[in-house]
Each structure stands twice: as C-alpha cells, then as structure tokens.
Amino acid sequence: MSKTRVETKINGEQMEFLCEPQQSMLDVLRDTLRLTGTKEGCATGDCGACSVLLDSRLICSCLMLAVESNGRQITTIEGISRGETLHPIQQKFLQHAALQCGICTPGFVVAAKALLDENPNPTEEEIRYHLAGNLCRCTGYDKIIRAVQDAAQTMRGEAS
C-alpha cells in the first residue's frame, strides 16, 4: 500500500508523517507519533477518550482520517499545558479529585477546554450536555462537573 505524506501542526509544532489513506488520526497520533496521551476507548466516537482539537474545534480523533490533518492544526492533551504550568482545568481536576483511574481524563480535559474557550460561564446543565460525549465509569461525573465549574471561575479571573 502506498503511503501518503502529511504535513500538519500538532501542539504548535510542525510535523510530518506518512500514513495510509484509511488510517484514523487517533491511530497515527498513538502509533506513529507516539502521542499516547490521547486514548482509545471505543474507536467509534462513543466515549470521547480520543478527543482532540482540530483548528480549535472539538472532535473525536478516531472519526477523522489522518490525511485530513494536512495543513491543519491539532491540539492534543500533550499540548494543553505549556511549559511549567498546568492549565487551570488540569489543576482543578487534581484539586477536586475529578479522576479515579484516569483513562478518560485526557479526553475530559480537552473537551472541557473546548467548552470554556467558547463559553466562559456555562451552567451546570451546559457542562453536563457538553461533556455527554465523554464517558467516565469511575466518578459518576460529580467531581468532574465541579472541577470544570471551578476552572471556569478561575479562568474568568474570579476567586474560587
């Protein structure tokens, strides 16, 4: 099978890779680029563990062809914090114990960032519906919702 050369920007870094035309972005991120922070829970778009931002829009990387990333920008969990500082969402997940096993956490953090970038002051219901595509089997979601609420407050510059 002939492979296609793709040039893309991932977490701000120019990258190029070879892939087969039918390969998913998720497979290339994990297997080719070794960015294993993005997780596979179902590979059918039903769990959100593989959430990434494509030109700042939230998507499931399992439902995107890797070739489609040519000339685009992708942000994965590895690109959410920069340098020495965690993103406020990551800090609040830690403070609120909003993770147990942690496998869904990268997807939740990316999805929550997409929400708060668009809507800095979401209601509980808006958070719950926005995150409905991210399955968590450990927490019952309670502490995740609280962490996102608190992160929103921090990002708005209000004391929590």
Added chain:
Amino acid sequence: MSEARDYKVIGTRVIRPDGVDKVTGRANFGADFSLPGMLYGKVLRSPHAHARIKKIDTAAASKIEGVYAIATGADFPKVGHEEITGGEGAGDFADLATNVMARDKVVYHGHAVAAVAAISSAIADAALAAIKVEYEVLTPVMDLDAAMADNATLIDERLFTAGLPQKPTKPSNVAAYMEFKRGDIAQGFAEADVVVEGTYRTPTVHQGYIEPHACVASINQGGQATIWCCTQGHFDVRSMTSKVLGLNVADIRVIPSEIGGGFGGKTTVYLEPVAMVLSKKSGRPVKMTMTRDEVFRASGPASATKCTIKIGAKKDGTFTAMSAWLAYEAGGYKGSSMAPGAMCVFAPYVVPHFLIQGYDVLVNKPKVAAYRAPGAPQSMYACESLIDDLARQLKIDPIELRLKNAVSAGSQAAYGPKFNAIGFKECLEAAKKHPNYSAKLGPNEGRGLAAGFWFNAGMQSSAEVHINENGTVTVVEGSPDIGGSRASMALMAAEELGVPYEQVRVLVADTESAGYNNVTGGSRVTFATGMAVIQASRDIIAQCKQRAAATWGIEEELVEWQDGQAIPKPGVNADVKPLSLAQIAANSGRTGGPLLGRASLNARGPGPGFSINMADVRVDPETGKVDVLRFTAIQDAGKAIHPAYVEGQMQGGAVQGIGWALNEEYIYDAKGVMQNAGFLDYRMPVASDLPMIDTWIIEVANPSHPYGVRGVGEVPIVAPLAAVANAVRAATGIRIPDLPLSPPRILAALEAAKA
C-alpha cells in the same frame, strides 16, 4: 487495635502523587506501551454461541507475508482442574485455560478460537480472515430458565451439580448448589402476621471500564518472559499465565501499567497467555489490545440472575422468617458470584429463621468476571425491593422497618460470623436526618430507599518503606492504583512517620520488585495494603529509635517517636536534641546502613461495610422514561483516609448502579449473538443523565485496623438498584420486578395497569 487519636495527615484532601501525569497524558496505560520489533496480535473469535470445533485450517493464513505466528488450542497445554483462589471471582484453572483459547468447543459468541501475530494490525486482520474453522453448531442456551429446564441442552456433558446432599445421577447445566439456613423456616413463616414474596430478574451487565484489555508479552529462547499489561493484580496475571501455559512462576515478570478501570473485570487473564504463545512461536514481543466490541463479547460480564425472596413479619415489622432462591448465570464456564450473593442477601438483618439456596448455572454467554461487590447487587436488589413493598403493606416508614431489624455489633450475620462494630444503624439514622429524605416531591415523582452491604476483603499484602538520604520516603507496594490508592498509602505512611505528605512518594512495583500482593479488589487495598504500609512505617520507626538510642548512648526503650523525630522519653536524663527522620537518614551510613522497613501480612478483620442510598426520580407517564432528579449515598467508611476519593467511590458506584437499574443490559438475538456490543447501544450513564450525587460519609471505626479503615470501593454499587426501583415504584404505583427499568418496560407496565 484501632486507636482513637487526632490525625495530622489522614482525612485531608491532598493531591494524588500520580495526578499530574494523568491530567497531562503522560501516564502510561495498558495500550500505551511498545517495544522495538514488536508484532501485533489479534484473536479470531467464534461466530457461534455454542458449537463444536471440527477443524481449524490455518494454512492460507500462514502464507500471508508479514504473519509470524498462528496459535490455536493445539498450541496450549492441557490444564488439570484446580480451583482459582486469591482473586475476586470464582473459577477453575482448567476452565480459564479453555476460556483463553477454545479447544474442542466454543461456549459463547466471541470465544477465542485462534490468534495470529503479524507486523501490522491490518495484516493480522487479513490473516484472521484467511483462517477457516469448521463448526458443528449446537443449540445455544441463553437464559436461566432454559438452562435449568429438565430437557435442557447441555453445555458441558461432564458437569454434575456440586454441593447437593446427594450426588446427582445425571449431568446438568447447574454447576453448583449452595445452602445456608438457621432456625426452622416453616415455623418462622407460621409466626408471621404478613408474608410477602417476589421474583426479580436482573440482566447481564458489563463492568464498562473505559480502557480495553491490553498487553505486551515477550518470552526469550531461554523461557524467561515479561508481560506489560493493565490489570488489577499483576501477581495473579503471573500465576494464571504460569498455570495456563505450564511456565515457571519465577520465569515470568509482570509489570503493571496504569489501569483504566477494572471494577473486578481485570482480575483475570484473557490476552496475556495468548500473546505469550504468539511471542514464543514468533520469537518477538507481541502486543495485543481488545476492541470495544471484543471487550463486550469476550470479557466480563456480571451474572444475570433470577431471585425469589420471601419475608415473614409481625405487624410491628419484626422479621420472623426470610427465604431466598437465587440463580446466577456463570456464562460458558462454572463460577458465578452466586456464593457471595447468597451470603450478602440477608446480611443487614436479624432474622431467627432463614433459608438461602443458590444455584450456579451455565449459559452460552462469556464467563462472568467479578463486578464490584460481585453477586451482592443482584440478590440485594431483590431483597431490598421486597422490603420496600413490605414497608408499604405494613404502613411502616422504610427506614424504621430496617432499623427495627438491623444488625449491630454482636448480631450474628446470616453468613456466619458475629459482627464487630458496624455502622448500619448509623447510616439509617443519618438517612432519616438527611434533607433529601424530607424534601417535597412533584407530580410523577417518587423516592426510593435501599440498603447495601459488602463484607470487604483482607488477604495478602506486602509493602516496603525506604527512607531516602534526605529523609524523604519511598513506599514500594504491589497493589495497582485504580482510584487514588497511592495517595492513601502516602497519607498513611506520612501519618505514621510524622512527615509531610509531600515527602512521601509511592511506587506500584512489578512482580520482581515488590513482595506478593493479592488483587486490587474486594475493597482491600486501603485496608490491607494500607496496613502493610503502616506496619512497614512502624518498622522504620523502630529502627530510627534504635539508631537514636545508639547515637545518644541510651537504652532503646527510652526513645520515643513524635512528630517525625526521635526524642528521649520525658524524664530521661539525656542532654540531646531530637533527631529528625532526615537527620537519622543522613547519618544512616554510620549507624547501620540504609533505613528499610518492611511488612507482609494476611490482613484479618476487614470490617463489613453498609450503606443507605436514596433516589428521587420522575417518570414520564407517556414514554416511561425515568429521570434521576436527586441521589444521596450514605456509607460507613470506618475512617476515610482521603475523603474526596471515598466520596468518588460512592458517587461512581451510585452511577454504575443507576445504569444497571435503568438501561444497561446485554441484548441477544435468538442465536445467542449480542446485539449491542458498543457504547452506543450498551447505554451507560452519561453526564447529562445525572444530578450531583450527594454523599455522607459515616465513620464507625473498624476495630481491626489501626486507623479504623473499612473497605469502601464495592458497597456503593449495591444499594442503587433497589433505591432507583423503589423510587420508580413510588412514582408509578407499580412494582416492576425485572431490570433494567427501560422506557419500553415501564410504559408496557403502565399500560397494563391501566387496562
């Protein structure tokens, strides 16, 4: 043994030591590991629920370029019957071996029949497609009624029911019978003013961990093997792989990755022995991961059940007799969670006369695995639903009815032992006071309440505590951390040693680097491994006192340990300054060498856990849809080492239980093929389905643990099933005994009631 004192560190909501790696994507889970030269292994699975394998032809597959190994049942040794102990689920190594790779027969749709290793997943897929298997298809046996019928098709012709008073004369699908009784059941019912009875069914459900099973196995030509995998118990992976493949235990090293959920489902092996055989045949490391479809079809699930409960009571609510007839599906091989289900069913109540009968039954579904308090949610769903109806019939408040019959310290549990200090009545009293219990309800709304119980486990754990040269602490233990247990271990070590939490780091070490540990299961880690960490820390303290005594030239017993330092006892005439852990560590080379504390134990007295859950629901009378409006979980944790993670256990268990009650179920067609093997149609709760889950932690210290800890991980899933079902009963006026309470089932019941 439990010591009442003011704690400095435990009970605080610290940040878990493995947290940053998990929120940044750095943490390595099962599928994240790779090796150079690694091949990709895949499994060919049975398209039939029940069939004999006539022939497997792998010739065409082996000719495909890039295929390095093909394995079938013929590549696996024959394994003799031997009971599997130490894990959470029941079973037999001979069955485990054929579950991992079928030999002459497949007993469920998705059963492994062959496997290949190739240089890419795409080539492995092509090779699977080229393997030809000839089957003789047999009638699938898909539920308890069919399996237990007189003329049932037999799944195992050599299976005779164990545990009956007389050995049966012919084989059946009933693998085992179990009975507990006390008193005279007939007399007990005769003494009752009211007798109620009900039959309840629960469906096959899956643990639903988000991380599929994954491993890398590598064995060299000398027979030395390494497995990297996500598991609740790497020592169990080692022993199971050793038994299934006839390898020497000492030749297998198992390195646990981070684990993306287990809930009991990762206490056994599926892929590891297969990857090992493929590695042996190919001479290269082999990686295997399950797809979500495979996880549903070939791992887990939890038993579907049919339970008939009967309760006799006096007018004042006093129970006079209880009986339970419990049938649990085991899947294609024996070993359901019937026994713990039978032991738990009446555990919360004092009753003079009872009879509990349990059946372990084969059906053509995947062999069940442990699922959080295995067996208890099903039988207790039945019992707690019937108690709710009894309360209504007797016009007694459901909390008062339970209080009247509740066990307390000194009560003899239905399953045998006498309870030590327990917190059931405290949970009930708390429930009465909780604002949820008296909140107003609107139209089509109802409130349900139910109790939960789980024994909790102790079992074997080991731990080492290393004091680094600057006085910081490394804890080495062997219990995979599924929900924050590293934080609990660090808190307990810090508390004992008297050092700040941040100075303690915890390593979950592999089978060659840590002492033996049973699985992370049975809610045992914070209790038992925690106890090992406490004892290992006390070992360190003893050594520090010795070193201080030697330094000061005084008797060892004249040294005390306080706030992280050695001090002379009051009144001891020693003109010395206290020695901190850091000072002792810095000087350890001159006082006898490095400070290394250790402990290994088989923990006794795990401390049973009780809970009360309350659910408020609204039922749409036109569609039968149930919305959970409010949910409160109250549970005795003994002592909450890290309260936020205790709450997390309660909230997560509540939501798994809500899913079990409302929508989760395996749906099969007539041929025994699962129709909903994906997250789209196996409907686990999503964030927008739920309210916040309110939690109240009750702390009745467990006298067997230094800090009073009880296991907290499993109790939370027990009560929600009946709490939700009782709320639906309250909202609709109709008792629907079968789960899930899916919209079509509720609407049909509402319409039948109207007619």
Added chain:
Amino acid sequence: MQSFAYAAPETVQQALDVLAEHQGAGRRVQVMAGGTDLMVQMRLIDGSPRTIVDIKKLAETNRLDIGAKEIYIGAAIPGAVLTASKPLVACLPGLVEAVDLIGSSQIQGRASLGGNLCNASPAGDTISALVASAGVCVIASKGGQREMPVESFVVGVGKNALKPGEFLLGIKFQRPAKGTADAYLRFIPRTEMDIAVAGAGVSVTLDANGTCTAARVAIAAVAPTVIAVPAAADALIGSKLDAAALDKAGKACSAAASPISDKRGTADYRRTVVGVLCRRATAIAAGRAKETR
C-alpha cells in the same frame, strides 16, 4: 486489487471527475463529508478498500445562506457551525435542534446535515425535520445541478436517490413565512449519545387568529425510511392546535408507523411514543409560530 486512496477536490468539477473516473474503471468510491458515520461503518461493517472523496473543501458544500426568500445549507457544514448560526436558529429552530441532537459535542465538530441525510438511516434525526420544513436537495450531477425534495431523496434503509457519479451539494428551503415554525423531538433512553427510538418533525403555520393554515409532519425510526404523515398534517390544518387536534395528529402518526422491534425498542413502544412526540413537537412548533407571527 484496489487499495485505499483519498482525494480532496477543490472544485465541484474535480469532484465529479474523480467520481466519474472511478465509476468508469469499476472502482469503489465513496463521498465523505464529516465522516462520522463513514469511519464507524468502515470499522464495524465493511472495511474494504475504496477511494474516499472528501467534499469539505468545496465552496458549494460549505456555503450557508440565509436569504430573504431562500435558505441554503451546504452539505458538509459541521453541526457546530449550524447550531452557532443565530439567523438559522431563528428561521428553522426545529431543524437546528435536530442537527444538535446528532451525537456529542465531538460529533458536532464534524457531522454534517448532508451526511446525515445521505446516510439515509430510518432514525436519522435531521431527515424528518428536513421533510417537515420541505427541504430540497441540490445535487451535483454530470449534466449540472439537479434538485429533488428530501422526501423522495431517501428511498430505503441506508439508500438514497443519488445516481453513480452524483453527490449532494446542499439543501435549500423557502424562508419560512410569518407565523411558520418548526420543531423536532426524538425519544432516546438516555439524554444524549443514543440513536432515536422514534422521532417527529413538525412545521406549522398559524394565521392571525391562531388557526393552523399549513402543516407538515414527518416521523423517524418507525418505518424503513423517514416518512411524511399527511394525515397528521390534515388533523392540524384548520384547527387552533388544541389538545384534540394534537391528539388526532399523534394518533395519525401512530397509525402511519410500521416499526420493528430491535435493541433500541419494541414495535409497540415506538408506535405509541411517536404519537406522543408528534403531539409534543407540535405544541413546541405552535408556541414558536405564535412568537414569529
């Protein structure tokens, strides 16, 4: 043997050429918009090689026009863009809520109205809303463009009326007149992430007196294709959309349904619930129509 290939044409003509070329050579080719159905189908149902023609780079499939007379929605626009368009929400709130129901926020980032329609699922959320609002398919064809009402576009389970070599460019609507509004409701066991067990799209026009002068009703997941239910519309037209009229329309939907029992619900259940959804959706559409009058 054919192998996988990917093409991302930048003009409609290029796209048509790729399709024609494959058609001529007897090679498999498939058009992709958001790809959220295609990727799952390739993984779970049929992973055989094909050329995937990505139509997301075409101006015609990305254009969103809210004109004074006509509305045009490009076939490949992701749901997230449509739900964020205030003018579109104002004109066709029911259609937008149907779009919004397709999957999670993640799916919304990719899934398109055109893809949902071409996928032609009996349970397709947008299809009954499109039928209720009398959407018209704009199809790119070798000879130019052709148009076809959405109702006749879906011809069977997973089957649409596109001929080989054609693809969907977009969907157009008459801009709803004053007093006209739509609504879509579906039933799922959870609140999100499910496929419709039943669905109902309704569009009504009210005159100054609150009398319904025009109506369209379409139902989903209760027949091999989404179907229009003229009897339900007739029950509404001429009424004040009172309880009796709604009830009659609901019953007409239940009567028109020919559902199956499967993992998502029983036939009886679907028949009953589709009537309930029709009633409830009509009430919502009526409320909206009053506001626009």
